[in-house]
Amino acid sequence: AAAAAAMRLATILLQASARAPTPALLGCGSNVVDRFFKVRALPKPGEKGYFQSPTTILEKSIVGGVTLNHLSWASLMGVPTGLLAFQGDDESGRLIRKVLKQLRVATDLIQVSPSYTTAESYVFLQPDGERSIIMASGATSMLNGKAMKKHYVDDVARTKIFSTEISQVPLSGVKELLSAARAAGVMTVLDVDVAPSVAVKEAGLGSSEELKECLKLADVVKPAKHAAVEVVALLQPEIAGKVHSMTSTDLSRRMCEALNPKLVALTDGSKGCVLTTPHKTVEVPPFLIEKVVDATGAGDAFLGGLLAGIHFGGIEQKSEEKLRELALVANAAGAACCQVLGALPDETSVSKIQGFLSSGIKHSGRQLPSLMSAVIDHISKPSSNSTSAANATSSTNSNTAFRRSLQADGAAIAVADKLSDKAVAKFLSILAK
Secondary structure, X not given: OHHHHHHHHHHHHHHHHHOXXXXXXXXXXXXXXXXXXXXXXXXXXXXXXXXXXXXOOEEEEEEEOHHHHHHHHHHHOXXXXXXEOEEEOOHHHHHHHHHHHHOOEEOOOOEEEOXXXXXXXXXXXXXXXXXXXXXXXXXXXXXXXXXXXHHOHHHHOOOOEEEEEEOOOOHHHHHHHHHHHHHOOOEEEEEEXXXXXXXXXXXXXXXXXXXXHHHHOOOEEEEEHHHHHHHHHHHOHXXXXXXXXXXXXXXXXXXXXXXXXXXXXXXXXXXXXXXXXXXXXXXXXXXXXXOOOOOOOHHHHHHHHHHHHHHHHOOOOOOHHHHHHHHHHXXXXXXXXXXXXXXXXXXXXXXXXXXXXXXXXXXXXXXXXXXXXXXXXHXXXXXXXXXXXXXXXXXXXHHHHHHHHHOOOHHHHHXXXXXXXXXXXXXXXXXXX
């Protein structure tokens, strides 16, 4: 019996060693293909419309999505990242996975099935620049609490930082993964991309109570100002009539008081950002940009930069100087995004971020080393950094991973308990060879 238990343990350890290292940052949320069409005019109900060209219907297809975007920018800045998602074995799914691999965002944990439909949106552009968008969240809408518990709770427990969104994922699923990450001591991040009224009513993601529970489970809350207005009204209904006249700083502080997170990072477009902890608040203007090419996804890129800063430097809640530096790192990614077409980084984005961060170091008058110089160093050699950091995460979690996988196998547990952590690590390294 003991020999059989030892063999089962060996099998479990072998499976653990074959598993790809868990990235330091895992995100679960929107991943979509945007299809662009140029039309002469948007037809009214009952009318017919025409494309601008009689021979060209689809102008272009662009990969994006709130969570996919911020993972891509974090990856560019040297953070090992991975996406948790349901996707179809269809053209859109294959395109997203191809782009993610090019951006060094791990796709190992994406659940792909011919029964799933990958999320898409159809964007109709008029000659005057006006647009209408029709969205289908596809298989993302299936990521409810039950699905998350089945597929992803163990994965989020093995990472360093877990991020998700209020945008397309059902709130029951958001809550399930945030709870699992919190229980495992993983830092939790929530991007409030849409206002509560949109999430609850128009998108039908869940109830207001579920949304409040999700907010309270986040260590880092990142709202845009328009969403923050409704969040504060939801959390503090007694001041709902005053929220629309509040400044970004007021809103950020109110959210921090109501939720008690480690950090609230509020973005306000061209006015910059406000970072608030229970101890400090900093207001940081954006970097000056000579020419804005496209502001699409700038808030997502900001979050990617913020997560890179947190990954490399943590959150210094009581240091105004460190918070300001963290904001500058996030702003640099947001500014770089405004200089490319679309919401994803391109081949020029690394040099642009480096330029913004270098100017930030000069402006602050700080001597090296600093968080900004550390990020510059990592984005100069992201591939080697991603590999080493991912391996470090895997090594740290190897014992936890295999002991959890034993579940109720009492005999195997008895054998495992006699092994020291050092012995387990050595056994894993031998099996890996």
